[in-house]
Amino acid sequence: MIPTPDLSHLTKKDYEHVYEPAEDTFILLDGLEEDAGKLRSAHPRICLEIGSGSGCVSSFVGSILGASTTLYLTTDINFHACRCTRQTGHQNKIPIDAVNASLAAPLMRRLRHAVDVLIFNPPYVPTYSDEADDAQLRADIPGAWAGGKDGMQITDVLLDQVEDLLSPVGRFYLVAVKQNDVPAIRRRMLDIYGLQSEVVLQRRAGGEHLYVIRFTR
Template identity: 80%
Template sequence: MIPTPDVSHLTKKDFEHVYEPAEDTFILLDALEQDAESLRLSLPRVCLEIGSGSGCVSSFVGSILGPSSALYVATDINPHACHCTKLTGRQNKTPIEPLNASLATPLMQRLKHAVDILIFNPPYVPTYDDEADGAQQGADIQGAWAGGKDGMQVTDVLLDQVENLLSPIGRFYLVAVKQNDVPAIRRRLLDTHGLQSEIVVQRRAGGEHLFVVRFSR
């Protein structure tokens, strides 16, 4: 078993502004651990996490791959999250390069068809659209969960970027809940971009039915 990354350096005050690892984080770690051997064998060179929060997930990928020449890049709209991601990477010996940005927008040309591991645990909780808009503009912890109509407002934007980012061997890991309509997400990426998909892990956590879906060419 691969240990969960150490986030003991982050404080209660940090977690007032940055999403603390929770069940949706842990199901994503479980999915990545399940694929650990094949991820290592694929020799990934570029790993990109969208919405890195505490940096726990990117650090976990670093633990899977071990000493490697992989580039670890993370984006988050929350500047405090970028700071925490950098610290968590350092704490867990993973050299993560955080970028304060929305989704992968500033990286679309530089990383075109170059990302081998793409990860997104989005704000998936259904809310009013204006609540999601305000959360994104506020760039604080609310942006980690407020997802707008069907919880898909932010995810919809990223889904249009996925094919442009994935390398020929690329894998995209997406966390979703039942209300997001997982079958529709899978059909959309298959029909529009020809991406195959598989539900890697699913489980109930409180009132949520969580999924991790893996997409590839």
């Protein structure tokens, strides 16, 4: 078993502004661990996590792939999350470049068809659309969970960017809940972009039915 990254440097005050790892985080870690052998054998050069929060997930991927052969990039609209991500990388000896940005917006041109591992644990909780808009605008902790209509308002934007980002051997890992309509997501990515998909893990956690979906070319 690959250990969960050390987050002991983060404080209660940090978690007032940054999403604390929870069941959705841990199912994503478990899904990535399921694929650890395949990830290592692919020798990925660029790993990009969208919405890195505490930095737990990218640091975990770093523990799978190693610190020296892969470039670890993250984005988050929350400045506090970017700071925490860098600190978590340092704490776990994984060099992470954290970019304060919405989704992959400033990286699209430079990373076109270059990302070997793309990861997104999105704000998936169904809310009113204006609540999701306000959360993104404020760029604080509500932006980590307020997902708008069907919980898909933010995810929909990234799904339209995935094909442009993925390398020929790229893998995209997405966390979703049942309300997001996982079969519809999978059909959309196949019918529009030709991306194959598989549910790596699914699990009930409290009132949520969580999924980790892997997309590949």
